[in-house]
Amino acid sequence: MGKSVLLADDDQLLASLLNFRLKKGGYSVHHSANGKEVKEYLKNEMPDIIVSDIMMPYCSGIELIDYVRNELKSKTPIIIISSAGNEQNVLTAFELGANDFITKPVSPTELLVRIAREINK
Amino acid sequence: MLIPPNQIKISLISAPEFNLEYLWWLTILFFVLAVIYFVGVFVIRNRITSKNSRTKDKKVEFSPMINEFLFYEDSNTKEEKMNYLNLKVQIRELIKNNFDRDVLTEVILDLRKDLSGSSQSVLIDLYQDLGLHNDAYEKLRSGKWQVVSSGILELTTMEVEDSYGLIIKFINHRQSTIRKQAEIAVVNLKEEGIKYFLDNTKYKIAEWQQLKLLDVLRHKPNYTPPQFALWLTSTNTHVVLFSLRLIKYYNQNEAEQSIITLLKHKKREIQAEAIECIKGFHFVNALLTLKLVYTKASHDIKIAILDAIGELGTTAEVPFLENLQLTERNFNIKSKVIGTLNKIDPERILPTKNIATSDFYDVELEDLTPKVENDAVDILEEVPLHDTINEISTEIEIDVEGLKDSTEIVSSDESEELDHQNKETIIEELVDEDLPEEEPIEQEVLLVDSLSKPVTELESKIELEAEPKVQQIDINKVNSIDDIDLSFLPHIKSDDSITENIEATTTKINPVVETEHEEQHKEDLSLNFLPFVVEQTSVEEEILTSEKEDLELAFVLDDVSIQEEQEEKSKLNTNKGPEIMIDEIDWSSVHTNTEEQTEVIIKDADKKEAMISFENDGISFSPNFMRKKELDAMVLLENISELGDCRELILLYQIIEENNSDVVVNRANELIQKFSYQSPRPNELFSNDNDLTNSVFAEVYHLADKETRHMLLDEMMVVGDSKEIELLESILESGSKSLVAKATEVLEHIKTQSALDIETTSTSIDEDSIFNLDFELELNEPAEQKNIEPSENGSTLFDQLCSMSNSLYNKLNG
Incomplete structure (x- = not known):
């Protein structure tokens, strides 16, 4: 079994596509469509890497980073996906401890490479 | 006549009869309509919900298929390849249904926004492989603008280059949404699209549209x-x-x-x-x-x-x-x-607006440069320095070759002084010929130019040295007096200030003059340079109006010198001669004295003074004396010239009567003429709108510090009148306690005085007041012919100012 990836995105189409690509890349993927599900999942299990959209229902990507770093005290790599042109979000995400940041449109292959890099660090 | 109540007939309003059956029918009708409405809303809502649900399901169904297509690789296993082929067949069957086609198109368009790189290219190929672009072509033929617009958008998003030929037809479409969408599509689909667009568009290109087009061009890869x-x-x-x-x-x-x-x-x-x-x-x-x-x-x-x-x-x-x-x-x-x-x-x-006058900064300047500034500095700075003088960066030294070396004011002998007087007299005569006296303003301008030109043209170096006692002047670069523009002299004559002008041009000056200081002096430019000879008291008066502490007089007369005035005059006259040429001046020989206590000492007090003396082609300068009465009158006239206005006319006539001196009379006549031109009508003069009705203390008071304000209030007590009431009342509102107390005292005093004045003044003034007459003063009437009695109290604006300045000066000097 490969490394586990938590994919948090409320966009079903994109999530499905990334899910497919990551699985094809050898990762074990768990998809959550909103922040509440993500938190529930993280209470029970900590993946090797978290890939999260910044805009999600119930809990944003920024809040998720804060939750993982400050409440769970976990150093799990976090990659944030967001729309382009939101510099403040990027800065905040990095301040809170995000490891990488990818802007939409996303290249699935590029994401795969970044995930691999973060996991292997 | 009363009508009995039983005989009064009032017809009551009767309600129309209404058939209750109609009411029931109407109720049933509205109920049915309500039911139809709610049923309609429910049905439509359900249809939309079910459609969305179906769409969602279809998307979930299509999603893995599209994923398979997007990430298909030749290296896949046989099973994967078989699965891929099956999916292809399956999807082609599915898109035969219009709803499925629409959903698939929607999915692909959504994914197109979120994907980049090779996945995006594959997605675009898939779109065209499945023939979905044909639906977009169909949309272009629609009569509805929103359908056409969405068709263009779809083709643009999926980069269907073949649609370029179809879309360019919409470039000049009358519907702006279609037109704008077509413009973006044309520019986006092909590189030459921008050329076609710019060549053919006939409509306005909105600012926002320009930005969008620029954005399209900017993001085009490899765009030339x-x-x-x-x-x-x-x-x-x-x-x-x-x-x-x-x-x-x-x-x-x-x-x-x-x-x-x-x-x-x-x-x-x-x-x-x-x-x-x-x-x-x-x-x-x-x-x-x-x-x-x-x-x-x-x-x-x-x-x-x-x-x-x-x-x-x-x-x-x-x-x-x-x-x-x-x-x-x-x-x-x-x-x-x-x-x-x-x-x-x-x-x-440089900044000119709201820059305070030089006297506003007296104290500060004194602290900063306690001893550097002497007479020469003041004179230089009073000169209206033209812009060009700013370009003079360092020092200017003026030296006239051939001048006699020994011509120093401090040690010149009698004969030299007489020569100086002779030469100055010649200069005065020349000036009198050159410039008419009727143009005082033009003379001032001339003076400005003439003072700046020699300095720049001669490429001179002025060095203002802060030597404690003696300042020496070298003028090396002037070959003859002709090189020096002496057109400024008329003014000097008229203001009795030739001595200082000469000093200004001959003094060795070290001009580290701050720009700000310069500007102040430009503003304060009054061409009243010091007179030839001034008594210490009169000099002090002038000092007070400008920078008292900084001004160090060039000359101070002792009693002996004043007593010898008449004798010098006679000698001066004997040495006057037109044959003396002012060709070469040794400016280096001129020395001036400066002392801290605003005194200038003539070292050799026994020498006879003359303004300019010429000797052996040389020139030297020394002070000249007038009679005391004449001198007083001249000083007074110059002060009136600077500070006075038409209200001084009476005083001027009085001066003319009291003085026999031609110089004084002429000067007074000049001023009378000047003020007559300015003279407002008496009614205007004392109107409420006229500033002259306001307190003369107001402006000074607002600029003054607390101590000075106390002094001003003392002055108001002495010379103030009803004009000061307004100022005093304002002080009562805003002043400190001590000032308020003082102001109250002064106010009461003035009010008492005013009441007395009113009582003593004849009430006939109002009836036959001269100020009710509408007349103007005659402009050219000779002063001698007028027999206007001066006012009894003599309390003109000028008198008040003089009195105030004297008091201030005395107070400052203990």
């Missing part, structure tokens, strides 16, 4: 922009404007002449954009056109032009800008002109 200068000749002004912006964005600076020509375009936007291009590309050749265009340009364009001139211009543009500075009335533009001038020539124009 065409020469947008080709469209500067377009008949569509919006195309020209957009082309200019593209030229600027892509830095295409080949079309210099076209852009310069566009400065003359009638549309402001194009003018403004052309100016931006010119500025950006630094087209210096456009400066002439910019200046030509300026006069007829609008407000914004003028500012843009000035900005461009500031960027591109050189000092050659300064005359143009200076002319604008004088002629331009608009505040913003005038400010921009000044800003541009200073940009081209830094600090060409």
Whole structure:
């Protein structure tokens, strides 16, 4: 079994596509469509890497980073996906401890490479 | 006549009869309509919900299929390849249904937004492979603008280049949404699209649309922009404007002449954009056109032009800008002109607005430069330094060759002093011939020019040295007196200040003069230089009005000197002769004394004084004396000239009566003439709108410190009248406790005085008041013919000021 990836995105189409690509890349993927599900999942299990959209229902990507770093005290790599042109979000995400940041449109292959890099660090 | 109540008949309002059956029918009708409405809403809502649900399900169904297509690789296993082929067959079956086709199209369009790289390319290929673009073509044929627009958008998003030929037809569509969508599609689909668009568009290109088009071009990979200068000749002004912006964005600076020509375009936007291009590309050749265009340009364009001139211009543009500075009335533009001038020539124009006068800074200046500033400094700074003098960077030394070395004021002998007097007399005569006395203002201007020119033209060096006692002047670069513009002398004569002027030009000056200080003196420029000979008391009066502490007198007369005045005069007359040539002056030989206690000592007090003495082609200077009475009168007249107004006319007539001296009488007549021109009608003079009815203390009071304010209140107590009441009342409202107490006292005093005055004054004044007459003073009436009695109290504006200044001076000096 490969490394586990938590994919948090409320966009079903994109999530499905990334899910497919990551699985094809050898990762074990768990998809959550909103922040509440993500938190529930993280209470029970900590993946090797978290890939999260910044805009999600119930809990944003920024809040998720804060939750993982400050409440769970976990150093799990976090990659944030967001729309382009939101510099403040990027800065905040990095301040809170995000490891990488990818802007939409996303290249699935590029994401795969970044995930691999973060996991292997 | 009363009508019994039983006989009064009032017809009551009767309600119409209503059939209750109609009411029931109406109720049933509305109920049925309500049911139909709610059922309709429910049905439609359900249909929409079910459709969304079906769409969602279909998307979930299509999603893995699309994923398989997107990430299919040749290296896949046989099972995967078989699965891929099955999916292909399956999806082709599915898209035979219109709803499925629409959902699949929607899915692909959504994914197109979120994906980049190779996945995006595969997605686009899949879209066309499945023939979904044919649906978009069908949309283009629709009669509904929103369908056509969505079709164009779909083809643009999926980059169907084959649709280019179909979409260009919509470039000039009358429906703006279709047109704008088509414009973006044309520019997006093919590289030559922008050319076609700029060539063919007939409609306006909105600002937002320009931004979107620019954004499309900017994000086109490997895009080579065409020469947008080709469209500067377009008949569509919006195309020209957009082309200019593209030229600027892509830095295409080949079309210099076209852009310069566009400065003359009638549309402001194009003018403004052309100016931006010119500025950006630094087209210096456009400066002439910019200046030509300026006069007829609008407000914004003028500012843009000035900005461009500031960027591109050189000092050659300064005359143009200076002319604008004088002629331009608009505040913003005038400010921009000044800003541009200073940009081209830094600090060409210095701040002038709300700069306090020099006396405002007396104390501070004294602290900063306690001993550096002497007489010469003051004289130099009082000279209205022209802008050009700013360019003099260091020192200017003036030396006239051939002058006699020994001509020092401090040690000159009697004969030399007489020569000095002779020469000065000659100069005065020459000046009298050159300039008419009727133009005092022009004389002032002449003096300004004449004082600045010799300095610059001779490339001289002025050195103002803060030597404690003696200042020496070297004038090396003047070969003859002809080189020196003596046109300033008339003024000196009229103001009895030739001595100091000579000092100003001959003093070795070290001009570390702060700009601010200079400006103050420019403002304070009064051409009342010190008289030839001034008594210490009169000098002190002048000092008080300017910078008392800084001014160190060039000459102080002792009693012996004053007593010998008559004798000197006679000697002076004997030495006067036109044959003496003022060819060469040894300015280096002139020395002046300075002392801290504002005194100048003539070292050799026994020597006879003469203003200018000539001896063996040399010139030396020494003080001249008038009779005390004459001198007093002259000093008074000069002060009146500076501070007085038409109200001093009576005093002037009085002076004429009391003095026999021609100089005094002439000067008084000049002033009478001057003030007669200024004379307002008496009614106006004492009207409420006239400032002269206000307290003379008001301005000084507001600038003064607390101690001075107390002194001013004391003065008001002595000389104040009802005009001071307003000021005093304002002090009561805002002053400190001590000031309020004092002001209350003064106010009561003045009110008491005013009451007394009113009682003693005849009430007939109101009836036959001279001020009710509407007349003006005769301008050219000889003063001698007038027999106007001076006022009994003599309390003119000038009297009050003099009295106040004396008190201030005495107070400051203990």
